[in-house]
Amino acid sequence: MPSDVVQFSDGEKLLVCAFMGPLNAERCQQIQEDLIGKIEATESVVHFDMKEVTFASSSFLRIVLTVNKRVGKERLKITNVDPQVKKVFKMSGLWDALGMGS
Template sequence: MPRVFFMVKYEEVEGRLICYFEGRMDTANSTKLEDEVFDHVLRKRIPTVFDLKEVNFVSSAFFRICIKAARATKEMKLTIINAAPFVKDGFKITGLDKIMDIQ
């Protein structure tokens, strides 16, 4: 069975928390990362950006992480950048583009 690679790195840049996701954000991987990501977002309480440049798959579990982060940063709005077209479509189909800034 091939090893499935996924990770997230965090960096604070110019007053924003940037979360760099990499790999498959399927249900299993997203579930493993959910608490960690949410802890970073809650701890910082600053505008948050999810960079999805290196993400090659997303599941509804990953959308759940995005929803939780968007609610936590409501006043500042969560920003999604560098998402593949199929991921952007998922945000639009689910209506999540109304509560997040999808670039």
């Protein structure tokens, strides 16, 4: 998996997926299969750290929906969301649907 898109940190009860740069369709396609496989292989809480994300396309929203469907919103945490990326989540309705707050 390309290290310039996502890095994993596997703790005892937490899988951190730290994303970097723009999450456009091409970059999401590169990581989707491996990312979903890694998430399905764990019982841990899945933490998407968006600190280094500058853009999120509908392809990334589709990944979020897929992960949410497979692990449930109780096990999916998304943090450090840039205000511009947060707008994308809010416009799609995902922000409230995933219980991400204000």
